[in-house]
Each structure stands twice: as structure tokens, then as C-alpha cells.
Amino acid sequence: WLDESIIEDITPKLIGAWPNTYTYTKALSEYLIQQEKGNLNVAIIRPSIVGASWHEPFPGWIDNFNGTSGVLVAAGKGILRTAIANNEAVADMIPVDVAINLTLAAGWYTAVHRPKTILVYHCTTGGINPFFWGEMEQYVMSTFKRNPLEQAFRTPNAHLTSNYLINQYWTTVSHKAPAIL
Numbered sequence: 552w553l554d555e556s557i558i559e560d561i562t563p564k565l566i567g568a569w570p571n572t573y574t575y576t577k578a579l580s581e582y583l584i585q586q587e588k589g590n591l592n593v594a595i596i597r598p599s600i601v602g603a604s605w606h607e608p609f610p611g612w613i614d615n616f617n618g619t620s621g622v623l624v625a626a627g628k629g630i631l632r633t634a635i636a637n638n639e640a641v642a643d644m645i646p647v648d649v650a651i652n653l654t655l656a657a658g659w660y661t662a663v664h665r666p667k668t669i670l671v672y673h674c675t676t677g678g679i680n681p682f683f684w685g686e687m688e689q690y691v692m693s694t695f696k697r698n699p700l701e702q703a704f705r706t707p708n709a710h711l712t713s714n715y716l717i718n719q720y721w722t723t724v725s726h727k728a729p730a731i732l
Contacts, residue, residue, distance in 0.1 A: 595670050595672070596652040596674055597671060628702070629703050629704040634711055634718070638684050676699030
């Protein structure tokens, strides 16, 4: 109900030092839970990027193509050919079944042991077993070449780069030119 220009004006003032509205609203939600929990025993689960399953219900299961899963499927179908990313940055993806198992275990622990303070669980792998976006590119592309997706548009061949000009070149050559043809 607010005009877009008003939202653009007030957003930086609202989020303050937070890097974006996503992290701000997550922090706001956690603050609200802390203030309103009353006598409830509460645990907070903070998963990193939730991706396809590791084991349950079967390896690779996803129920949607949101976020990273959609990007990976687009690359596997040969539609996405280039994207801007820092190859040295940690791709801190956590399988959905791991995040769910932690949620169940934390719920059980909180219900049985009734901790006096809110327990916060970080469900991530990057600090212990980092997997970088450059590795992700190589692993995903080799997997799709060995196990191609059905009805692929063309052979998977996506590349990540942090260079804007290189990305624009590959966007023109691999996305725009084929679309025009």
C-alpha cells in the first residue's frame, strides 16, 4: 500500500546496519519470538541455503525449484549458461533433510530438557566442510553431463564469473543470440 518511492526511501533507514531486508526481517522475527515467548520453551534453527535432500525421502529430492535449486536445474537443462558469482565464496548449502532432522532433534531436546534460554542452532556446513561456488560449478556440470536431465534445451555448460564484462559477453553469446535465432 506504500508508493514504491517511499519504500525505497525508508528501507535503508529501517534496516540500518543489516545488509538486506531478508536478514533484517529474520532478525526482527527472532527478536519478536524472544519478546513474546512467555513461558514457552523455544529453539531457533538457522539453516544456511536449503537445497535438495541428502538421503530422505531419496537423494536429490526437492519439492520446488525456488532459489538455488531452480538455478541448478536451469543450468542442467542448458538454459542458464552464465552467472555472476565469486568462485572463492562458500556455497553454504545444507540438504533439506539435514535441516529437518535438526529441527526435529532441537524440538525434542527443547521439549524434554526445557532450557531457560532460547537455544539457537546454526545448520550450516561452511565452517567445517566448506564447498566453494567454483567447486559447485565443476561438480554440478560434471554431474549433469554424466546424468543429463530429461528434455534438456541443450548440453549443460554453465560458467560462474565475478567479472561483469565477461558475464555480459556470455549472456550475449549464450543467452541473447540463441533467443534471437
